[in-house]
Amino acid sequence: MTYECITTRTEGDKVAIITLNRPKALNALNDQLMDELGAALKGFDADPAIGCIVLTGSEKAFAAGADITAMAKFTFADAYKGDFITRNWETIRNIRKPVIAAVSGFALGGGCELAMMCDFIIAADNAKFGQPEIKLGIIPGAGGTQRLPRAVGKSKAMDMALTGRMMDATEAERAGLVSRVVPLDKLQEETLGAALQICAFSQVAVMAAKESVNRAFEGTLADGIVFERRLFHALFATADQKEGMDAFVNKRPAEFQHR
Ligand code: CAA
Numbered sequence: 391m392t393y394e395c396i397t398t399r400t401e402g403d404k405v406a407i408i409t410l411n412r413p414k415a416l417n418a419l420n421d422q423l424m425d426e427l428g429a430a431l432k433g434f435d436a437d438p439a440i441g442c443i444v445l446t447g448s449e450k451a452f453a454a455g456a457d458i459t460a461m462a463k464f465t466f467a468d469a470y471k472g473d474f475i476t477r478n479w480e481t482i483r484n485i486r487k488p489v490i491a492a493v494s495g496f497a498l499g500g501g502c503e504l505a506m507m508c509d510f511i512i513a514a515d516n517a518k519f520g521q522p523e524i525k526l527g528i529i530p531g532a533g534g535t536q537r538l539p540r541a542v543g544k545s546k547a548m549d550m551a552l553t554g555r556m557m558d559a560t561e562a563e564r565a566g567l568v569s570r571v572v573p574l575d576k577l578q579e580e581t582l583g584a585a586l587q588i589c590a591f592s593q594v595a596v597m598a599a600k601e602s603v604n605r606a607f608e609g610t611l612a613d614g615i616v617f618e619r620r621l622f623h624a625l626f627a628t629a630d631q632k633e634g635m636d637a638f639v640n641k642r643p644a645e646f647q648h649r
Pocket of ligand 1: 414419456475499501523531
């Protein structure tokens with residue numbers, strides 16, 4: 391499939407890099423971009439060679455939100471019937487391999503929501519996060535009111551959603567929205583490093599860890615603990631567990647089978 395709103399490439403044959411590419415509109419998300427993103431993510435998720443996916447934008451913008459020009463004249467029926475922008479979000483949620491967001495510049499509205507749907511966010515020091523939908527007479531529509539409070543707590547999430555103000559990278563890291571902040575010129579290198587590190591581990595264990603952490607946001611603590619325990623015990627059935635522990639005991643690097 392040829393893409394117009396994104397580009398894709400692989401690094402070291404293991405890491406897939408998807409770059410949002412609508413520079414004139416600061417990577418504003420429209421249906422075409424989201425359809426292409428959904429297709430690319432599904433393709434890489436199904437590709438046995440790929441161990442980790444990186445989603446990124448430009449230096450100026452990860453994504454400045456849903457495309458306001460595209461939706462300005464929408465009626466309720468248009469938005470509802472077309473499931474504007476949000477129709478691919480379940481696809482993203484169902485990707486089983488790790489997806490890292492490498493964010494520089496603006497991550498606003500749907501852009502912030504897209505970054506939050508990734509498994510973790512590495513931010514450049516020029517990153518700015520926000521849910522400015524209130525300024526347009528709407529509210530976040532792709533999980534912002536749900537994921538932001540889970541990430542940064544109620545008070546800060548309310549502040550962001552009700553005033554529409556932006557959070558810089560330092561505040562975002564302090565609040566727990568992003569896992570690391572790095573200088574802009576180190577963003578790609580740092581993210582690729584993290585992705586390659588993940589690819590070197592047992593893919594079965596990596597996917598199980600992702601599935602288990604995600605449970606923490608979707609159910610009760612008691613259910614999450616049981617889920618984690620079942621996966622933890624199940625991993626003892628893998629050759630990679632034998633290899634990982636034998637390598638540790640014998641003071642040698644592990645060579646995992648499932649990578
Ligand atoms: N949709 C469509 N076009 C956008 C856009 C968006 N979300 N954001 C920026 N653009 C376009 C601008 O219209 C402009 O196009 P032209 O050159 O043709 O005029 C171009 O990108 C560059 O933008 P600016 O000139 O505004 O750049 P700036 O540096 O002065 O400001 C900005 C940058 C602060 C990000 C500003 O562009 C802005 O506020 N954008 C809108 C952000 C926003 O409101 N996002 C939420 C959208 S709603 C949503 O996302 C709903 C949801 O939950 C799914």
